[in-house]
Amino acid sequence: MAAQFRPRILAMQFLAAIAFISGITRSGASDPPLTLDYYASSCPSVLKIIREEMEREMLLDPRNAALVLRLHFHDCFVQGCDGSVLLDDIFTLRGEKTASPNINSLKGFEIIDRIKSRVEFGCPGIVSCADILTIAARDAVLLVGGPYWDVPLGRKDSRSASYELANTIPTPNEGLIPIIYKFLSLGLSVTDTVALSGAHTIGMARCEYFRARIYGDYELTSGGSPSSEVRLSQLKSTCPAAGGGDNNIAPFDYETPYTFDNSYYHLLLNGEGLLDSDQELYSSLLALQTRKLVEQYALDPAAFFQQFSISMVKMGNLTNPDSFVDGEVRKCCRFVNA
Numbered sequence: 091m092a093a094q095f096r097p098r099i100l101a102m103q104f105l106a107a108i109a110f111i112s113g114i115t116r117s118g119a120s121d122p123p124l125t126l127d128y129y130a131s132s133c134p135s136v137l138k139i140i141r142e143e144m145e146r147e148m149l150l151d152p153r154n155a156a157l158v159l160r161l162h163f164h165d166c167f168v169q170g171c172d173g174s175v176l177l178d179d180i181f182t183l184r185g186e187k188t189a190s191p192n193i194n195s196l197k198g199f200e201i202i203d204r205i206k207s208r209v210e211f212g213c214p215g216i217v218s219c220a221d222i223l224t225i226a227a228r229d230a231v232l233l234v235g236g237p238y239w240d241v242p243l244g245r246k247d248s249r250s251a252s253y254e255l256a257n258t259i260p261t262p263n264e265g266l267i268p269i270i271y272k273f274l275s276l277g278l279s280v281t282d283t284v285a286l287s288g289a290h291t292i293g294m295a296r297c298e299y300f301r302a303r304i305y306g307d308y309e310l311t312s313g314g315s316p317s318s319e320v321r322l323s324q325l326k327s328t329c330p331a332a333g334g335g336d337n338n339i340a341p342f343d344y345e346t347p348y349t350f351d352n353s354y355y356h357l358l359l360n361g362e363g364l365l366d367s368d369q370e371l372y373s374s375l376l377a378l379q380t381r382k383l384v385e386q387y388a389l390d391p392a393a394f395f396q397q398f399s400i401s402m403v404k405m406g407n408l409t410n411p412d413s414f415v416d417g418e419v420r421k422c423c424r425f426v427n428a
């Protein structure tokens with residue numbers, strides 16, 4: 091038996107071990123100091139205010155759910171969920187907004203500004219921007235038909251941002267293993283990676299990000315069925331091969347773009363994932379564990395909802411230790427306090 095260790099499995103164990111070790115050193119071997127009732131006495135209305143505001147935002151534009159959910163992801167991936175993504179570039183601070191995964195791409199900052207100003211009106215100086223974004227992302231998912239989960243609270247806003255780390259947020263063309271590695275190195279598992287990718291059941295992507303895919307292996311993975319050929323030709327007319335139209339958009343989930351459901355995984359089974367990184371979860375030659383998870387979530391929406399909730403809490407638990415030392419509750423999410 092011992093001679094039969096497979097290198098791939100060893101490699102995965104090695105990655106997991108690194109993730110485990112770096113998780114311990116990073117968090118000082120303790121859970122982040124977050125609690126469900128953090129604002130129960132200091133701002134008892136905060137959950138209600140944010141829910142109402144998100145309801146309003148959804149009426150303005152149903153895509154707003156997707157914008158807020160992605161903002162939260164891009165916040166947590168860089169220094170933990172500390173509101174760093176919300177900081178504007180100023181003379182003395184280089185923010186994350188112009189890093190390559192974010193520039194011309196990340197949206198929804200005004201939504202958080204509007205929520206923040208109502209929260210400040212009710213409870214001035216109490217609720218961090220990082221917490222507002224975390225709660226708003228939960229409400230976004232809930233309001234488009236997704237699961238509910240309780241949100242641990244008590245994050246502080248950072249007084250810094252990292253343009254460099256923001257440049258390491260996963261991009262669609264970097265391959266399955268490097269993407270999984272990035273999640274592992276934050277303490278998120280392969281299961282978290284597959285479940286959180288299910289966020290692409292809502293929202294849009296720009297042509298720039300899916301051109302290589304639709305003129306590449308889309309036809310191969312989708313097997314050229316009549317309906318997927320129709321879909322492919324729509325995508326090609328949105329996104330011309332010759333360049334141009336980089337900012338034209340298409341929904342990830344063309345059947346139910348504004349509903350949080352498990353149809354993302356059905357698309358992957360059909361070979362119709364929009365980004366390379368989406369389809370690779372199912373079709374890559376290296377997609378051993380991830381393919382099984384895709385099949386499971388396609389078959390069992392309740393299992394997807396349950397895991398998505400757990401993984402979102404886990405991602406939200408990525409806190410920035412520095413922010414508990416010299417962090418703050420920002421007055422305006424775009425700027426550190428004077």
Ligand code: HEM
Binds near residue numbers: 155260262287295
């Ligand atoms: C696994 C690695 C991931 C990659 C490579 C990736 C990449 C992308 C890209 C390229 C876009 C389109 C951006 C644009 O067109 O400007 C996008 C959109 C989006 N992503 Fe991801 N993403 C990943 C994981 C996640 C996760 C974990 C979440 C949330 C939990 C998420 C939520 C979203 C949402 C909601 C949108 C749509 C936003 C909109 O409508 O503007 N993504 N993602």
Ligand SMILES: *[C@@H]1O[C@H](CO)[C@@H](O)[C@H](O)[C@H]1NC(C)=O
Binds near residue numbers: 121242400
């Ligand atoms: C998230 O953090 C809270 C508070 O420290 C902890 O109780 C909970 O178990 C953590 N959840 C996950 C999924 O990591």
